[in-house]
Amino acid sequence: xxxxxxxxxxxxxxxxxxxxxxxxxxxxxxxxxxxxxxxxxxxxxxxxxxxxxxxxxxxxxxxxxxxxxxxxxxxxxxxxxxxxxxxxxxxxxxxxxxxxxxxxxxxxxxxxxxxxxxxxxxxxxxxxxxxxxxxxxxxxxxxxxxxxxxxxxxxxxxxxxxxxxxxxxxxxxxxxxxxxxxxxxxxxxxxxxxxxxxxxxxxxxxxxxxxxxxxxxxxxxxxxxxxxxxxxxxxxxxxxxxxxxxxxxxxxxxxxxxxxxxxxxxxxxxxxxxxxxxxxxxxxxxxxxxxxxxxxxxxxxxxxxxxxxxxxxxxxxxxxxxxxxxxxxxxxxxxxxxxxxxxxxxxxxxxxxxxxxxxxxxxxxxxxxxxxxxxxxx
Numbered sequence: 001x002x003x004x005x006x007x008x009x010x011x012x013x014x015x016x017x018x019x020x021x022x023x024x025x026x027x028x029x030x031x032x033x034x035x036x037x038x039x040x041x042x043x044x045x046x047x048x049x050x051x052x053x054x055x056x057x058x059x060x061x062x063x064x065x066x067x068x069x070x071x072x073x074x075x076x077x078x079x080x081x082x083x084x085x086x087x088x089x090x091x092x093x094x095x096x097x098x099x100x101x102x103x104x105x106x107x108x109x110x111x112x113x114x115x116x117x118x119x120x121x122x123x124x125x126x127x128x129x130x131x132x133x134x135x136x137x138x139x140x141x142x143x144x145x146x147x148x149x150x151x152x153x154x155x156x157x158x159x160x161x162x163x164x165x166x167x168x169x170x171x172x173x174x175x176x177x178x179x180x181x182x183x184x185x186x187x188x189x190x191x192x193x194x195x196x197x198x199x200x201x202x203x204x205x206x207x208x209x210x211x212x213x214x215x216x217x218x219x220x221x222x223x224x225x226x227x228x229x230x231x232x233x234x235x236x237x238x239x240x241x242x243x244x245x246x247x248x249x250x251x252x253x254x255x256x257x258x259x260x261x262x263x264x265x266x267x268x269x270x271x272x273x274x275x276x277x278x279x280x281x282x283x284x285x286x287x288x289x290x291x292x293x294x295x296x297x298x299x300x301x302x303x304x305x306x307x308x309x310x311x312x313x314x315x316x317x318x319x320x321x322x323x324x325x326x327x328x329x330x331x332x333x334x335x336x337x338x339x340x341x342x343x344x345x346x347x348x349x350x351x352x353x354x355x356x357x358x359x360x361x362x363x364x365x366x367x368x369x370x371x372x373x374x375x376x377x378x
Contacts, residue, residue, distance in 0.1 A: 001375050001378055002032065003089040004031075005032065005089075006034055006089050007035040007085065007089070007090045008024070008035070008037065008092075010038045010092070011095075012039075013036075013038035013045045016036050017045060024054060026363045028052055033087075035056075038059060039060060039061040055085075060073050061097070063096065071096075071100065075104055075107075078101065079108055082110055083107075089110065089373075090113070091112070093117055094117060095139060098143070098147075100146075114150045114152075115154045116154065118284030119163065119282060147169065150175060151373040151374075151377050153170060156306065157284065159306065160305055181290060182362065183359030184287070186354060189270075191296040192295055194297075194342060195273070196339065197229075197230065198230070199230045199274050200219065200273065200276075202278060203270075203288045206233075206236065207240055210279075210280045211323075212235075213248070214328055215233070216233065216248075216252040218279075218325050218326075218328040219252075219256075222329060223257075225333070226336055232269070232272075234269050237249075266288070267295070274297065274342050276297045277301070280322075282305050282307075285357075290310065290353055294350060296346040296349065299318075299345075300317055300318050300332060301320075303320065304322045311349075316349035
């Protein structure tokens with residue numbers, strides 16, 4: 001039984017169009033009313049969602065840290081909105097919306113489904129400051145309580161599912177479901193011709209656990225050995241616990257790395273590149289990798305949860321050790337020296353995306369899980 005009205009709650013409003021746009025369109029095509037809930041809507045995002053027939057509701061949400069006052073404010077406001085709009089289902093993405101969304105949905109007597117798009121800092125990091133250890137501990141404890149409420153818990157890879165269960169965060173493993181990431185629109189991210197020169201690209205928030213530091217150091221070493229190579233970095237500066245500093249970026253730029261800042265549309269950046277690199281420590285299913293593969297780029301990523309699902313090692317790109325600059329440098333140098341290898345791996349990557357990660361197929365998986373959950377809760 002498909003719900004007539006679905007509310008989506010996310011931590012970053014533009015992601016509703018950038019990442020969930022195809023899913024929202026598919027919902028609207030099925031006659032489903034969609035409400036969008038998020039903090040800090042901008043005019044462009046509101047206009048884009050309104051054009052799809054989606055109503056937008058501002059929800060206060062502090063994306064970083066654990067502030068009980070702010071989090072309780074989120075819970076109260078979200079509960080009030082859900083009681084007002086009365087959706088048949090709340091669908092949430094990322095840790096804070098997943099946690100507070102479940103609690104608010106229970107208060108409003110609405111079924112909920114959590115999408116765990118990656119376990120993130122709460123699972124990938126170790127040690128660190130007392131504050132960071134407390135945040136990781138609280139994150140896991142709150143997750144464990146919230147997913148007891150959810151009708152389904154959707155993961156983007158089996159490693160995340162298994163680790164989440166092993167950590168004691170999901171007592172009822174029968175709730176767990178898998179999808180192939182969030183999918184990629186292979187029409188929007190259309191293949192483009194490869195540049196003749198080797199141009200490496202990483203797109204990411206500037207956080208340590210994304211592997212930005214390893215990419216920068218390997219890039220500096222590669223450009224010193226091969227002056228014809230270009231290495232680029234695109235993404236937002238971040239204020240998270242493991243954020244890359246401005247001084248670090250300035251040192252990398254002085255060494256030849258091109259930091260091109262954030263981009264709303266990454267397609268021109270991918271089109272100018274010949275190899276995409278994401279040496280992340282852990283992901284759900286990295287969307288940027290799928291976008292690069294859809295555009296016909298070879299990929300270097302890590303043999304880590306989430307990342308390893310996107311690359312056929314030696315066929316569509318290479319898997320390297322996480323947190324290992326030298327292994328990353330070796331593979332970057334190999335690809336820098338062979339235009340044929342870059343071309344062949346890029347073509348194989350496109351074929352893999354088309355077979356496994358096409359957004360229409362992934363959306364159908366999500367609809368199947370929604371339908372199953374609604375039948376169970378009706």
